[in-house]
Amino acid sequence: MSNISAHSGSGQNSDSAGRLLRSIFTYVALVFYSLGILFPLAWLSYTALKSTQEIFNKDPWVLPAAPHWENFRNAWFGMSGEPGLGPYFGNSVQITVITVFLILALGSMATYALTRFRFRGADTLLNLFISGMVFPIFLAVVPLFLLLNQTRIPGIAPRGFVNDYRGLIAVYVAYSLPFTVFVLSGFFRSLPRELEEASALDGASPWQTFLRVMLPLAKPGLIVAGVFNVIGIWNEYPLALVLLTDRSRYTLPLGLAQITQRQQYSADWGALFAALFVVMVPTMLVYLFFQRQISEGLTAGAVKG
């Protein structure tokens, strides 16, 4: 690395020359890495508008001659007898919304109980929840599948909970609790104790204190936990792969993987690029709006875990 040797030389001139060289090297590296991320994404975006012939015969850095918007129609509604992403998108929205709502409800209830009330075992239980962050999911995958498959409740789930969104959602909630409790416990702990006293003195019931006073104050924590869980559930693959076997019940990641595998043989590549684009847009939007919360949550979770 020439910049280092240049730098270790004495004298003002070689010093600033070394600095300049190092600076150039730094920016070249940064730009190179940025292009490594941006170019594939850009390529994906404009290739979604190309015809399959163009994808095969033209250079990949050439923009589409004319936009093939029908790629998006084919991706969404399906092509040549294959199902499109539309239904999977709907499934994923449904599952994500319900799951994240339940995670935040159960997570904030449990965290509130464990951080704002002193009783024997409270810290142990809190640690038990948080330790779930290091449990590997794959270890539980076989027993989990068998449990959901064999739990049959006449009238409610006569054929078990595999392919049943209630089963998948319950599993998602359970596996998201450790991180959620971990994030929320930091926020709940930081709230001053006088708030509960004042609220109780004003005649509020414990539930009113929790819902009307404490939850609104923990809102920043709920946002971090919510954003994280939305991304996590929206993207989740291995548990859905195991717990959903019926194609019509697939979530978006499963559906996309499935369409790509099937399409390898009939190959409408333009529509596949469009499908991939559709899958990535929601996460891009969430990231644009919540970038700060996401890096906060990642840092907190990483250093703790």
Add this chain to the structure above:
Amino acid sequence: MAFSDARQREKPRKRRVDWGTVGFVATLLTPGLLVYCLLVLWPMVQSFYVALHRWRGVSGNMTFIGLENFAHLPQDDKFLPALSHNFAFFLMIAASVLTLSLFFANVLSRPKTGPNRLFAGDFFRALFLFPNVVSVVAVSILWMFIYNPNWGLLNKMLRRVGLKEWALTWLADPHTSLPAVAVTYVWYVLGFYILLFRAGIQNIPAEVNEAAVIDGASDFQLFRFVTLPLLNDITRLAVIYLIINSMNIFALVWIMAPPDSTGNATQVMLTYLYQEGFVNSNFGASSAIGATNFLIVMTVTLLLQRVWKAREA
């Protein structure tokens, strides 16, 4: 159970059981705890129990066979190769992730003002973290497109610059499939490790760096002899993450280069677990793979903690 409201902690002598509060706390706690115990803790424990049985097919009978599932693994023609692929994967990603993330974290820690400032640092930070929030399935498919032998970005570029013979069938060739997945993995996670190291660098007190600069340390010396040693804990954490993630690699491999398409060159522990459990319905053997994986990760992690601490002392 000594149950009391938070504000009574200061006067423990007046502690009394307030049943209204007990009921409230129990109501708050029960749903989460129930779901967590039933669907997280119980299956974890149960997996070790299932691993001790021969159990084929969803409706088949469970026969207790002790440690036979585990004893069988070393003789199995897929298990040890799978483990070695996990290890090779670890070497590939650890070397590149540690070098690159330390370099970029150091660069991105430069101040926003002053002579050594970094231009557009916030932009780069946000951009580098972005792949991390993309679905692993989308990342896999994007890179399958990049690696496509006929029209993929990589081969089109190679042919354009005259490296025709370099344009391989990256994901199907047993020699290149695992490295190709490793490159994708680094692209996917690097931003997270940059974030991790950057958080560590930000925690180093400014006086430490200033003192080193006053003593005449060059930027490289500052990094090598001040920053790096002070990042020891973070580096250990990063290595542990890399070990865990290499042992648990599944989705990228399963989608991009499933072992059946590479002559098992990309067979790793979890693809093998998945095949045994959910393709062959061999639940006992599958659980034994999972348990072995878990035990290996635990042992290696604990050993590493020990050795690392001992070296430090």
